Amino acid sequence: MDLQIAGRWAIVCAASKGLGKGCATALAREGVNLVINARNAESLETTAEELRGLDKRIKVIAVAGDIGDPQVRSALLAACPQVDILVNNNGGPPPGDFRDWSRDDWIKALDANMLTPIELIKTCVDRMAERGFGRVVNITSGAVKAPIEVLGLSNGARSGLTGFVAGLARQPRLVSRNVTINNLLPGPFDTDRLNQALNAEARASGEDLAQVTEQRLAGVPARRFGNADEFGAFCAFLCSQHAGFVTGQNLLMDGGSYPGTY
Numbered sequence: 001m002d003l004q005i006a007g008r009w010a011i012v013c014a015a016s017k018g019l020g021k022g023c024a025t026a027l028a029r030e031g032v033n034l035v036i037n038a039r040n041a042e043s044l045e046t047t048a049e050e051l052r053g054l055d056k057r058i059k060v061i062a063v064a065g066d067i068g069d070p071q072v073r074s075a076l077l078a079a080c081p082q083v084d085i086l087v088n089n090n091g092g093p094p095p096g097d098f099r100d101w102s103r104d105d106w107i108k109a110l111d112a113n114m115l116t117p118i119e120l121i122k123t124c125v126d127r128m129a130e131r132g133f134g135r136v137v138n139i140t141s142g143a144v145k146a147p148i149e150v151l152g153l154s155n156g157a158r159s160g161l162t163g164f165v166a167g168l169a170r171q172p173r174l175v176s177r178n179v180t181i182n183n184l185l186p187g188p189f190d191t192d193r194l195n196q197a198l199n200a201e202a203r204a205s206g207e208d209l210a211q212v213t214e215q216r217l218a219g220v221p222a223r224r225f226g227n228a229d230e231f232g233a234f235c236a237f238l239c240s241q242h243a244g245f246v247t248g249q250n251l252l253m254d255g256g257s258y259p260g261t262y
């Protein structure tokens with residue numbers, strides 16, 4: 001299927017690795033020009049070079065820095081001639097026990113996983129509506145639907161974003177002008193983040209990594225972890241010309257892990 005977005009411009013945040021890179025890759029394959037971001041300039045440039053190799057027609061601009069920093073966000077926006085597509089992504093907050101978290105820990109999590117994407121959305125959506133096309137995809141987490149106990153900061157901050165987006169995405173002044181906003185909720189995906197979490201779990205429990213991995217897979221009916229390419233393909237479809245009637249949705253990709261009917 002031709003997604004009919006060749007030649008458009010996308011900002012993909014936190015995109016040198018993992019799920020963000022998966023989204024940037026799928027968009028590049030569709031001929032979308034990209035402004036990509038991550039903190040480490042070297043690995044970001046390596047990814048940018050890979051993406052340029054996927055389609056000779058596209059431009060790929062790398063803007064290194066912490067996406068939580070307003071100056072970095074301004075640099076991303078300045079580098080993008082027009083934002084047709086915005087993929088919000090960031091590192092996730094650390095695990096822990098809420099008894100140990102200070103107000104500052106909460107502010108950091110809210111800033112990274114709720115307020116940063118909202119700030120970026122604010123800079124883009126009205127101009128998208130004026131032009132009659134816009135797609136925003138927020139990478140959140142399956143934890144929004146089924147909270148993970150040790151990830152309380154993530155459960156809280158991402159639910160805040162989800163609640164805000166639910167209202168914004170339904171504003172007629174946006175949807176009637178072909179601007180959609182959706183959240184993609186990853187379950188367990190085979191990325192550095194998941195591997196770090198499994199390694200930490202193994203160290204803490206004294207079990208070996210294979211055992212811990214086996215236990216995690218037992219909770220996934222697909223009996224495998226997801227991969228960044230399939231995540232990116234779903235994201236690219238949501239960004240496509242064909243997805244203009246889908247907005248305000250929380251779309252789980254978790255190999256059947258979520259046990260509920262709705």
Ligand code: NAP
Pocket residue numbers: 013014015016017018019020037038039040041043065066067068089090091092093139140141142143186187188189190191192193194
């Ligand atoms: P990953 O493989 O560790 O990749 C994270 C990417 O984000 C890297 O490119 C990293 O590059 C960049 N990044 C991290 N912090 C950043 C910041 N402050 N500013 C700019 N870029 C930043 O992680 P992932 O698995 O793709 O996860 C992506 C998001 O999905 C996270 O929020 C994660 O919590 C969430 N999630 C993942 C899973 C999973 O199973 N993988 C499940 C549920 C939710 P630099 O380090 O160079 O900045």
